[in-house]
Amino acid sequence: MIVALLICIVGLLGLGIAGVALALRPTGRAVVYGCAAGLCGVIGVLALVALGRPPSTIVLPLGLPWVGAHLRLDALSSFFAFVVSVGGAGASVYALGYGRHEEAPQRVLPFYPVFLAGLFLVLLADDAFTFLFSWELMSLASWALVVSYHREGDNTRAGYIYLLMAAFSGLTLLLGFGLLSGATGGYAFDAMRAAHRSEGVAAFVLALALLGAGSKAGLVPLHAWLPLAHPAAPSHVSALMSGVMTKVAVYAFVRIVFDLLGLPSWWSAVVVLALGGITAVLGVLYALMQHDLKRLLAYHTVENIGIIFIGLGLAMAFRANGFAVGAALALTAALFHVFNHAVFKSLLFFGSGAVLSATGERDMEHLGGLIHRMRLSSFAFLIGCAAISALPPLNGFVSEWLTFQAILLRPGLPQWGLKIMIPADGALLALAAALAAACFVKAYGVTYLGRPRTAVAANATEVDQWSLGAMMGFAALCLLAGIFPGVMIDALAPVSQALLGARMPTQLALPWLSIIPVAASRSSYNGLLIFAFIAASTGLTVWAIHRFASRAVRRGPAWDCGFPDPSPATQYTADSFAQPIRRVFGTVVFRTHETVVMPPPGDLAPARIEKSSRDLVWETFYAPVARVVTATVDALNQLQFLTIRRYLAFVFLALVALLLALALWQ
């Protein structure tokens, strides 16, 4: 199994090399994306088959000579490989059509399959060296894709910040693995699992894993690069980065904390729960303030990562208290959300790509009314919006419902930190879900509904068949995972069995395909029946109304209380839509401020309303570091322009200092 998977990954790497040669030929796009889609499909099938089987391992004579490259395919990596392959296959099919608009395919085609290969390799790695190598491969390939439009706007800055944060995450993970392997230097994961370590070391490793994986996943306050880098890439790569790469970071966290580190202490769960809750709410609040469609989606990734970490934190809390069944429920909820977010976030990025290729605009304030000209893609985007807003009967609701069930599971935990943090997370999760719905009403309403605000929006045309096919496929997945959640929960059972030694009850055997997380008297949900009820009552209402009501329909100008204005500028914009929420939440979180500048009496100039806001996370965490680094570099800059005598003096002084140090050491 693992050999077949490896062959596919090598195929992807080879495809990257072929991409260099093929990039400028007209067939290059079809070959690269077609083969990538096919390979991802094969890997997906293999991963599904491997999910229920015992782990298989292989050692290759690569990497460090005395370690070798250990690779392992167990339940956890199979599940994540499946998620990556779904996202990868979808993005590749989408790119078959979307890539047509690429002006410089040589900047995308060679790196795209390598990026995919890096994602898969991280999941297979079973020793620290292979893991970090694949991690950096993934980071570098995605960086190359982020700066593929390096001449546009702020993209080089986005790429620079991304590179810095990727280096930071690589460094922290390197240190973390160093601590895990201990003084003996057992770099293989097997040795790390077997080793015993003190509580202090375990706490350090957990902090480093949280920093390393969290900065890749986009945990607040380490998220700063994410909303810059994800939108800068071509849309299918944005979908992969947001939908899939952040999930690989979640994988790294789960692998280290649940597998390698051993039993966590309860306060580490409090930290993860707090970070998850804050990330969920801040992510969606940031998203509400955006009017760039792709940046809004990127901020929403931050929110969903927060939801996933809430689930993981709950699992850690239950595990620390020896409550394995509860931990299995929480972990299943988190991993279910991993899959769901990969699907609907990819779908939404595909939709934003469709808008981009149809109009050339990412700014919602220049769009509007696209539902009339992009009928199919607007429908798929609507499904994605409803799914990410956690509305039944779609998939986003099921995983958030499971998370709520996990929150309610055991109120009587002995630790006070958890007693306060778990209900607080419940409130934060509810707030995030409600704000997400608000945010997607805004995104959909301003982009697709209303009247077109510019000529490009008025003349948009529907996108090609490949892109539509990928979007429709993912929309169908959103619905299927929502109405048959039992399939997904049962598929996740081997993962929680392997990591926690417990699993959720089997769901597929239940009548009517309900899901019952704990007991029927406690809670149950049946997506299939809810869907059927909604369909049936819609049908019944439509029939009754059309049977008994007048059928006359007349088109006329909009009424608008009798004062319709023909200018589309009188519509609500993204900014004005979010204004009430900005005023309620933003005055605290973003220090937003609105000032009305009135012209003096007699002056005919228009009055102006100006809004200002501050990014406190950037100002608190990033700006000081940047200032210190800049000041140091400026000070050291003088060293470049010295005479040869001074350089020789420096060398001499350095030598004396080192000798002194050596003498004092002994």
Add this chain to the structure above:
Amino acid sequence: MAVIGPWLVQGGQMALVLLAAPLLTGLIRKVKARLQRRRGASVLQPYRDLRRLLGKEVVLAENASWLFRTAPYLIFAFTWVAASLVPTFATGLLFSWTGDLIAIIALLGAARFLLALAGMDVGTSFGGIGASREVMFASLAEPAMLMVILSLALIAGSTQLSTIAQFMLSPEAGLRVSLALALVAFVIVAIAENARIPVDNPATHLELTMVHEAMVLEYSGRQLLMISAIACIFFPFGLVIGASEAGRYFVGLGAYALKLAVAGTLLGIFEMSIAKMRVFRVPNLLGGALMLGLLATLLLFVSVGL
């Protein structure tokens, strides 16, 4: 009969929700009219209004899309399904296990999502103002509602509405601090969600005070019919959860009717004695409800007995 019985109860309750709903709206209007020393329209007036709308033609705005045309039916279906999961006059409904309280709230959230989108579809400023304010209220009201549900679920050990109702009937429920907090939070949320004074005024067409009305401004004919019917259903439904929560859960049709009549009269009196709030005062009210709900849940996490 044993097989048909549960189906009859389920079907009967779905029909009852639909048929009895306008009566309550009529009752509240009547109470308000009497308090204003007017004679007021008959309590059957809402039925007449609905019948009148049935015969009217639809005037669609020129750029209304398919979403605008299908939204009323979908919103109606979502609300109806949510309402049919709530036991009104008999517990142990056939399909009560298909969704718990969280699912019911999410179904109503889905209806609101579609309504806000429909409000933005034609591209008028009023539609936008309504949708924007509605989602602002919802962003606070929905979490508050969920916190109330979480505290109830912690007390009863279940999120299933029928189990909670049974628990509330049993002597175990008793008087609790957390229940009192949750009840206050719930009443605030119910008023906001039903778009009543002081949060929203269902009778207004004054530009700056509209929220719900602004979203449905462009609807006419049979589509307006659907929207008005939804407003009617939504309303008693909210009260039922409230009533069941307070531990005053009576089994039986008569008790249900009595409960609604009392609640409707109280609401009419309440609305008469209070003025509508400024839009930006409402978040304070709803934020207070959210905090009360959170407090109730926190208390239960600290000690299940509170």
